[in-house]
Amino acid sequence: MNFTTIKTDLEENILTLTINRPDKLNALNQTVLDEVDAAMDQAYSDKNIKAVIITGAGEKAFVAGADISEFVSVPDSEGAMLSKKGQDIFFKIENCPKPVIAAVNGFALGGGCELAMSCHFRLASPNAKFGQPEVNLGLIPGYGGTQRLTMLVGKGKAMELMMTGNMITADEAKSLGLVNYVESAENLISKTREILKTILSKSPIAIAKVIEAVNFYFKKEGFQEEAKLFGEVFMSEDKKEGTTAFLEKRKPIFK
């Protein structure tokens, strides 16, 4: 398949999907989302693909969030739809019957943290940073972050991270259970592949059923509520100010 914003590479039945906009810290614009969606369709249907690794191009970022420059051009009334589209693609990752692991090689912020959390589990390099900084933009997480972060780190820490917008280091993320291993940048992919080899030596149907059973724990209503609330905040003056301030490289002044 011909992609322009992601790279795919199939080796030993493991598909490595690399978000590839390093000059924009791999921010998720609509094309990236569409291409991730198409690559995941391929992962579901292609028998030669038995597992997926999701990572980011370059040394600085996994994904630094949804592309903020697109937020200023999307009509205010389309926030909930935008959120729902991202959520659906991330559900496709989460519900993939084949293992999907995130190899977080740098900033995983906003939609980037949400992308990593939609994977079945995560490894990170020591320079990785995690956060949900949407409040800095007058927004809330809209790609499942309010639900998955709460599930992964617990309500108190999730509240703190989403309300302060603060970033945490890879080691902190590990101590919170957000990532399973911190591995040097050079070994990040090889360690991920090593874990996948163990998983791929097990019964594929049993692995698929583990994924299905664990994911059953989530309540769909939480995600619907998140999309609705994202839609509401997307219409606010604060969101206009927050996103414009980011693009103008200044501090926002919220009402």
Ligand code: COA
């Ligand atoms: N959307 C769109 N563009 C983004 C982006 C995003 N989420 N994150 C980074 N970029 C762009 C920057 O605008 C910049 O583009 P430019 O070179 O054309 O000006 C480029 O990527 C490099 O980013 P820069 O901010 O210069 O790097 P930095 O090292 O100073 O800071 C971050 C790194 C991650 C702290 C900073 O880029 C940032 O805060 N990004 C936004 C994070 C965020 O709010 N994500 C949630 C979005 S919902």
